[in-house]
Amino acid sequence: MDGRLIIRSERVETPQKLVSENPATLAPVGEVSVASRELCERAIQAAKDAYPVWRWLDHREKRAIFKRAENILARRASEAGRLIAMEKGSPYAESLAVEVFGALQSLNYYGHNQGRLLRPRRAGHHTPLFFNKSGAFHFHPLGPTLIISPWNFPFLIPFCDTLSALTAGNTVVLRPSTATPLAALFIGEVFLEAGLPPGVLNVVVCRVPEAEAMIVHRDIQSVMFTGSVGIGKRVVELCSRNLTNVTLELGGKDPMIVLEDADLEKAARGAVWTAFMNCGQSCGSIERVYVARKVADEFTARVVELAREVRVGDPLETGTEMGPMATAGQLEVVEEHIADARAKGAAIPVGGGRVAGRAGHFIQPTVLTGVDHSMLCMTEETFGPTLPIMVFDTDEQAVGLANDSIYGLTASVWTRDRKRAAWFAGRLEAGSVTVNDHMYSFVEPRAIWGGIKQTGMGRSHGPYGLLELVDIKYVGMDFFRKKAQTWWFPYDRSLEGLMEGAIASFHGAGLGARVGALWGLRKEWRRILETAPLLNYVRALPRILKK
Numbered sequence: 001m002d003g004r005l006i007i008r009s010e011r012v013e014t015p016q017k018l019v020s021e022n023p024a025t026l027a028p029v030g031e032v033s034v035a036s037r038e039l040c041e042r043a044i045q046a047a048k049d050a051y052p053v054w055r056w057l058d059h060r061e062k063r064a065i066f067k068r069a070e071n072i073l074a075r076r077a078s079e080a081g082r083l084i085a086m087e088k089g090s091p092y093a094e095s096l097a098v099e100v101f102g103a104l105q106s107l108n109y110y111g112h113n114q115g116r117l118l119r120p121r122r123a124g125h126h127t128p129l130f131f132n133k134s135g136a137f138h139f140h141p142l143g144p145t146l147i148i149s150p151w152n153f154p155f156l157i158p159f160c161d162t163l164s165a166l167t168a169g170n171t172v173v174l175r176p177s178t179a180t181p182l183a184a185l186f187i188g189e190v191f192l193e194a195g196l197p198p199g200v201l202n203v204v205v206c207r208v209p210e211a212e213a214m215i216v217h218r219d220i221q222s223v224m225f226t227g228s229v230g231i232g233k234r235v236v237e238l239c240s241r242n243l244t245n246v247t248l249e250l251g252g253k254d255p256m257i258v259l260e261d262a263d264l265e266k267a268a269r270g271a272v273w274t275a276f277m278n279c280g281q282s283c284g285s286i287e288r289v290y291v292a293r294k295v296a297d298e299f300t301a302r303v304v305e306l307a308r309e310v311r312v313g314d315p316l317e318t319g320t321e322m323g324p325m326a327t328a329g330q331l332e333v334v335e336e337h338i339a340d341a342r343a344k345g346a347a348i349p350v351g352g353g354r355v356a357g358r359a360g361h362f363i364q365p366t367v368l369t370g371v372d373h374s375m376l377c378m379t380e381e382t383f384g385p386t387l388p389i390m391v392f393d394t395d396e397q398a399v400g401l402a403n404d405s406i407y408g409l410t411a412s413v414w415t416r417d418r419k420r421a422a423w424f425a426g427r428l429e430a431g432s433v434t435v436n437d438h439m440y441s442f443v444e445p446r447a448i449w450g451g452i453k454q455t456g457m458g459r460s461h462g463p464y465g466l467l468e469l470v471d472i473k474y475v476g477m478d479f480f481r482k483k484a485q486t487w488w489f490p491y492d493r494s495l496e497g498l499m500e501g502a503i504a505s506f507h508g509a510g511l512g513a514r515v516g517a518l519w520g521l522r523k524e525w526r527r528i529l530e531t532a533p534l535l536n537y538v539r540a541l542p543r544i545l546k547k
Helices: 037-055 060-074 076-087 090-110 156-167 181-194 208-217 229-240 266-281 292-307 328-345 393-404 418-427 462-469 491-505 511-531 534-545
Strands: 005-007 010-012 017-021 028-033 134-141 145-148 171-176 202-203 222-226 245-249 254-258 286-292 347-350 366-369 388-393 408-414 430-437 470-479
Touching: 005 037, 005 181, 017 181, 028 076, 028 181, 037 090, 037 171, 037 202, 037 208, 037 266, 060 076, 060 090, 076 181, 090 156, 134 462, 145 156, 145 208, 156 171, 156 181, 156 222, 156 462, 171 181, 171 208, 181 202, 181 229, 181 347, 202 491, 222 229, 229 245, 245 462, 254 266, 254 366, 254 393, 266 286, 266 388, 266 408, 286 292, 286 393, 292 347, 292 366, 292 388, 328 366, 328 388, 388 393, 393 418, 408 418, 418 430, 462 470, 491 511, 491 534, 511 534
Parallel strands: 145 171, 145 222, 171 202, 222 245, 254 286, 254 408, 286 388, 366 388, 408 430
Antiparallel strands: 005 010, 005 202, 017 028, 134 470, 347 366
């Protein structure tokens, strides 16, 4: 895999290198060039220079580029999947199913919808005096966008963020995690081969000081950041210096609520997959389960059985269902949470320790019972393969427990009752709520991604996520031939009388008073004729006559 940076569609090699490590074997995957501050500035300049080219490029040409990129990635899917498996540690099958296929679906969606998702939208008028005018919302790109992506989905997250930024008409400087840089460079290669104009996408691997310098660079107009709460707050602080537009996704502590009428087999399988896929290293992983007391024993017993069956091993071996943690530091966090729960009285029927005989960052799939909100595993983001299960007695208690968190990314409810599902969905504090499934909305291009509280700010993906990356401009037009508007100078007695009558006509307490005030406007007939279309007043009659 080529470890050179991509700036202005050129591959750039630097003297300073870093080694990308396979978390399963601790062997090198490849060597990557590291950008200096000067190179980072070159990347920003390239994005700035390319911005007018990309912004005004015909949508048909953009669709063609996206289609070529889709074909290239489909052809190189196995190569991408193997790279993700080696660099991040997720099983090859999972890398294909989640990251590569998810990226292809988004490529297809945004490719087909170039020029459609951000078409001008007509805006009507509520104020009668403006009925003769036309109005519309226009969506204009902001300019060079800095994307800072994490290591847990090193291909899917930067790919989707890049697609959103490009679809909005922005150019991109992509700074991937230094733990998993090769996957992001692969993204750059795909678009390079697809014929993206020079400078539209630049991929630079750099250290923290250089990344912070890019955030505060005056030519960066928007920042998309995915990562921890602490670093996210630092990003906001840096963005405040130039009032740079910023979108943050900072993690989650996502709850799963299992009601007594749920399909327990489906719920147990869903819990095990969502907690242990990607070794639990997903912002949308199930990190807390609340199960109705009536079915708690049956549900927990089945979860324990399924957790014991999860096959941990080499990500490139067929049959492996869970690989290693991506980093040694995150492995330590998971062990700390397990130790804290054990010390506070939790039981661990499955897992709880490292996988013996493995050189990499392997830990066992772990189920915890007898937990409560005094434990780290129930309150802080674990970001690892743990599944703590807590019992509840009432629906209100379940909602209260689920909402008792500083995070609010996703939540799920498992039930056969549509009304109860809707009741929970309306009360759970999260950016996405799913019923009888969990954590699929990230790879649905028409959905959104993001949350509330310390999960972050703004949304990404889909038609609503794109609105975070554009200037929403209101454009109003008036081609009526009157020489003045009613409310313009002179401020004389006629304007006073007209406005007094208009206020009483539209906002009076009774129908009789409104009609009487409307009739009284005949005294200001001359000003009305000189400054406003009579049709405005005719169209306003239903509002005035409505009781």
